[in-house]
Amino acid sequence: MSITANNPDRKSWLHVDKNSDFPIQNIPFGVFLTRDDIITIGTRIGDTAIDLGALHQLGYFEGIPLTDDIFLQDTLNDFIADGRKTWRLVRNRIADIFDNENGTLKNNIQHKETVLFRLDEIEMQLPVQIGDYTDFYSSIEHATNVGTLFRDPENALLPNWLHIPVGYHGRSSSIIPSGIDVHRPQGQTLPAGANEPVFGPSKLVDFELEMAFITTDANDLGEPIPIDEAEEYIFGLVLFNDWSARDIQKWEYVPLGPFLAKSFASSISPWIVTLDALEPYRIQGPKPLKKQLEYLQQKGKKGFDINLEVALQPEKAKETVISKSNFKYMYWSMAQQLAHHTINGCPINSGDMMGSGTISGPTPDSYGSMLELSWRGEKPLTMNDGTERKFINDNDTVIMRGYCEKDGTRIGFGEVKTKLLPVFNAKKNK
Amino acid sequence: MSITANNPDRKSWLHVDKNSDFPIQNIPFGVFLTRDDIITIGTRIGDTAIDLGALHQLGYFEGIPLTDDIFLQDTLNDFIADGRKTWRLVRNRIADIFDNENGTLKNNIQHKETVLFRLDEIEMQLPVQIGDYTDFYSSIEHATNVGTLFRDPENALLPNWLHIPVGYHGRSSSIIPSGIDVHRPQGQTLPAGANEPVFGPSKLVDFELEMAFITTDANDLGEPIPIDEAEEYIFGLVLFNDWSARDIQKWEYVPLGPFLAKSFASSISPWIVTLDALEPYRIQGPKPLKKQLEYLQQKGKKGFDINLEVALQPEKAKETVISKSNFKYMYWSMAQQLAHHTINGCPINSGDMMGSGTISGPTPDSYGSMLELSWRGEKPLTMNDGTERKFINDNDTVIMRGYCEKDGTRIGFGEVKTKLLPVFNAKKNK
Structure with a gap:
């Protein structure tokens, strides 16, 4: 049809x-x-x-x-x-x-x-009841930047990265639609040079510029989805802000991965744009740098050309666009992510959501997080109102937008817009 | 009341x-x-x-x-x-x-x-629709064994372990009740000494002896649950077999944690035993080895004395009991897990499930996984039929049981029993 x-x-x-x-x-x-x-x-x-x-x-x-x-x-x-x-x-x-x-x-x-x-x-409202949410880590620029900042610039990419669309399970219950405010999370962090952790508000709250796709019922327990069929089970995409607390993450994430650093909130744009509507904007996508195992080999155009931008709006000031990226930079495609996710027989249901991982482009103005844009705080960003940002301040609003454009037709996602409130105060909020 | x-x-x-x-x-x-x-x-x-x-x-x-x-x-x-x-x-x-x-x-x-x-x-049937499933890692014996086997015997516990009830998000869609068979998962593994991964069936399929608790609606986004109130939101417990593919896990889990090594299946016992019914079996629980941050400090008896055992039944043979452990060994309690999980404002809903992590006791016959029982394959276990096991073979059935007993009253969980089938065959299964 x-x-x-x-x-x-x-x-x-x-x-x-x-x-x-x-x-x-x-x-x-x-x-x-x-x-x-x-x-x-x-x-x-x-x-x-x-x-x-x-x-x-x-x-x-x-x-x-x-x-x-x-x-x-x-x-x-x-x-x-x-x-x-x-x-x-x-x-x-x-x-x-x-x-x-x-x-x-x-x-x-x-x-x-x-x-x-x-x-x-x-x-x-939130468009789907999200049963399971998985977040991938599929931008090679982002994985390289994070590896350089946190581990070893000489071996920024871990050995498995070019073989596996690396991903992890995330928390569904804290996924919210655009427009819902989020409190700065509290938690444990290990101050530089300290041996014992301290408790308090995260000092390094960050966004992650992502997109996410929503699936339909795909397979039974035990049954992998072949890569050539994977896109049949993708309903559509949304913009996705995977809020992150970098200091909490650093202390908690070894050995079992990010947990409370992510699960305080994740925001999505409310309109799901169908994969069908995005069909005219397909592109080839990056060439594999290493031969991929057969179950991950995808024919045809596996990427989509979707312009993305992030703006930061301090309270009572105009927004400043701080990043321009593109979904086309994804090294691993959605079909590859889904084929990998199910190769062990994991069932995919209607309303499941899969995040792309932070989408960074090749240039510093196309990075998809404050961590990368401010290079861990070494290069603060200047806002329109003259103030500087290394990470997100209380009462800042983060806005992400995305659209495709070709031959005069523009298909867009609107925006996902979230304000960061100060730490929750049980007495004040009662 | x-x-x-x-x-x-x-x-x-x-x-x-x-x-x-x-x-x-x-x-x-x-x-x-x-x-x-x-x-x-x-x-x-x-x-x-x-x-x-x-x-x-x-x-x-x-x-x-x-x-x-x-x-x-x-x-x-x-x-x-x-x-x-x-x-x-x-x-x-x-x-x-x-x-x-x-x-x-x-x-x-x-x-x-x-x-x-x-x-x-x-x-x-599965007793609840599990919205979000979290798995903790709260047995000090298990964390020490795994650290010894995979990292450094001198520093087996990671620096955060005594401060944080370490946990990670798991996959809800593959949680099944007792009696449902599971296929051996396929996936990527890195053979010893190799530089490139290979594709095939996991060779190191393992169980993990755990218990899990089921929650009710507890909090709104942004609002932590104080530790003194946490148990109010726990409905009850089940036995939990957190199936694991050790070779897949080893290759995939750095840096974002276990993913496909776990998400192929997790089995629970079908009857939820209420926290109320377990009230007579409370015990003090292990003393903290380090001072815990205030939001994790729990008064009163924080543990439960629940006898646990694992039996392995080869096809056409009688079962062999291979481990006897106890829920009382948990270093971090359920209330501590829940207080930690929500300290960042993560919402907990009715039907969410939290796994304890593998429950190993102090002696080798009380370890909660084949990885530990066979000490990574160095000490195979002998079954009643004379065959040996390092990990789980095709058509083996793993059975877990648990009960409390005091003053002549026994409160039990029945069992969670799961057979491991060979790898899924798309042609044969159609």
Whole structure:
């Protein structure tokens, strides 16, 4: 079945700004609370949010095999479990409904009142219930920078890195949508030169610029996913800020990996952009530097050209863009990550999320974390208001954005925006 | 409210063998499929399974604030979310219903036919939907053994171990109940002396003898749980076999921790024994060897005296008991684990599971893994059938059991029993 929703010549009867991330060729999926306090699954064209639950009740998805309540849910998990064929039918149908040539909904004022919302009338929610979340470490520039900073510049990449899409299990319960504030975490750290740890607020709170993909039900326990089939199980992508406390991480992470340094919060953009919508932006991706084992050998274009940027906004000041990177720098692809994740028979379910790892580019202005941008604090960044940053200060807001652009069509992710609050105070917060 | 269900003098009108793990003082919770293919929440006394959904419909829980369908569910998550007061009311009521002095159900043949099942009429399921699973590393003997085997006998414990209940995030999707077979995982390993990894079946499949506790909804994002309140959020415990592939682990785990070496399967016993039922078996626990930070300082008896054993059963042979350990060896308690886990504000939800880490005792016959028992293969174990084991062979079954005993009352966990099948074969399994 062709992806007619991607037709670049199509225009919508809904207004779309020239630089919008959400033209009619995007059609992402999300979950929102409406002005009537109803939770529904929806999509977005330009600055208009569209209630898919209402659209379905009005019969606009007739002929597509969907249960009656598939969009009247507080997560996308069930819809994602319906599989790629259904996602594609729905996305193509939405493109038809909002096509400038189609007057059915366009000319039905009553239906439009039920279905369409201004962005200020809705509140975006976490789009999926995330069963398991895995974070990879797949940018060679990031792995090299971290290895140089923390271990040995001569052997910055560990011996397994070019053979394995290195990853680890993360915490699902602290994944939050854009707009939810986060408290600076407390924990144990080992001061330089000390033998005993101290307790207190992390002094080195950092972001990590990542993207994450959301999967559908893929395999049973014991059954690996062949690499050629892996993308069939990827629903779509979001922007991902993997908040990190570097001082907590340094003290805790040997030998079992990052734990509390990461699990205090991880933020995602609320609209899931489908892999189908990103199809026109495929690129070859980096050439392997070492021969990869057969189960990781992927044919065709394995990467995606997605421009990424990070901005930092001090309280009461304008934001400063501090990094420009790109998803195309990923050494290991999403299909390779998924094939590796399941080679031992680990089951993948609808709503699982896999983070890319920090996406650093080759130049210092394309690094994906403060750790790298300020080179562990040696090179502070100057903000628009004249203040300097080595890591993230209380009441700073971190904003990540991403978009693809080609031949005049732009498919974007919107943003993930999170404010860092001071340490939680039990008395004050009661 | 007192825990009248724990009254050691109470007898049930249901038959209970002298050495049963499930006297009327236990009253664990589980989920099972009945002979009529209905999923329900239940408990067990002796060898009789009790359908709590049916019992509730018949009015036996009158006066306890429970929704009508609280036991007619395929997981315990909602019941657990009701909180400790409700668990205690329900457990006390069950003890009353089945008390030898109470004739109400005992004398109602029709009700008994609806509510009671023989064990061979039911099929135990995973008792909770596990949102997040964390595995700790809290046995000092195990951490010392592993440090000695893999790193430096002189500095076997890493510098953070006596300060932090070290833990890491694990994979929820591959947690299975007792009785589900597991395939030997495949993956990358680095042969001794080689520079490049090879692909194939793991040659060093191992068990880890652990226990795990299940939590209820505890805190919001950002809000730590004080150590004195931590046990309020623990519903109960299960036996836990944290399957491990040592050769895969060795090659993958630096720097981000164990991943595919663990995520192919983890098995739990199906009956959750409540913390209330274990109350009589509290012990002081090991004395801290170093002063602990204030948020980890716990008053009172922090451990539990739970006898544990592991048996290995080759195909077509009798089992051999290969280890006898005890939960009392845990250096870090469950309350300390939970206080540490949330000190950064990480939210804990109903149905989350926390593994203890391998529970090794001080003597070689009390070690909790083949790695330690066979001392990395140097000292093979001899089975009853004369065969030897360094690690687990295809078609071996690993069985773990656990129970408390004091003053003639025995509270047990039953068993977690898992067979290791050969590597998954896509053609054969289709």
